[in-house]
Amino acid sequence: MIDRATLSKLFADHAAPLVLYARQWLDRGLAEDVVQEAYIRLMGQRKLPANPRAWLYCTVRNGAISQFRAQSRRLRREQATAPNETWFEAEAGQWIDGMAARSAMLDLPESQREIIALRLWGQLTLNEIAEVTGSSTSGVFDQYRAGLNALRKAMGVTCKTEDG
């Protein structure tokens, strides 16, 4: 079983981005359940995986997609239209509106949204993203670039500059 110090470090580094990643498919409560389950499963491993970060994201992805498919259509619609759910912390002096970022993210195709979440907040490399999503590295880069540009265009009106 993995020691507690390792768990604490993995939790501090990846728990919040993992929940954000799971929220691509689920609401906050279910996303936290999936992430917690992934950590518990990690603790049940005989030895730490070679790349625990990729392992965690892969496990969360599988769990979230499984939960998403198990949900009824009504729940999915309610979840998709939940207006008050925030994906990002509201920080003072932040240049980008979190709600606008969430709205722009939701408008992206699922594959692009997933890759952007993995890179920008999960800080996974392209190879790790390709491993998690089961795509090629070049395909991941193309999707990421396309998604980033779409996000930039969608948020262009809400982006604030340092000048004000």
Place this chain on the structure above:
Amino acid sequence: MQDRGRLEPLPLNDEEREFEQMVTRLAPPAPGFNAGEIWMNALARRQRRQLGFWRIAAGGLAACLVAALWLGPAQPTFVPVRVVRSLTVAAHVNDDLTVKDFAVPLRPLGGRGAGDDDDSYMNLRQRVMLRGLSALNVSPQRIGVAASVSTQEPRIEPLPRVEPVVTPAAAGPIDRFFNLLQKGPAL
């Protein structure tokens, strides 16, 4: 939280890179659980798994025990038997079914002392049934109960001719017995 901004450098233009850095500053909120809860849940699940393992092991052993008792080799069945030698009965019965004479040589019963068991009584009873109460006067040798230690073939002794005490109407052993009882005092 891991350090933000440590993104793998990608061949992006300046606008894309700037926007990427800007968006990265958005921080996802902290989850509603902590590492301690995960640790406790993992321990509890591990204990449950071990408990389940031992339950399955105990159940398997119990099933094996039942199967062994059910399918195992049968216990040897000891049927108490008693090896006796058959009595050679020489009966001379005339045409009108009147019993003329009986010679009942009794062979020794293996290893047991004559008179020590119920056979002596049965032998005597049999003689009485066949020959009447006069059989009570004969010596033990005449009764035919040989010494238990004797392994020799018993000698068939000719019995003295006696009057038949059994009528053809009561040819059955039980009938003859009761007939004898009824006639006993008269004899």
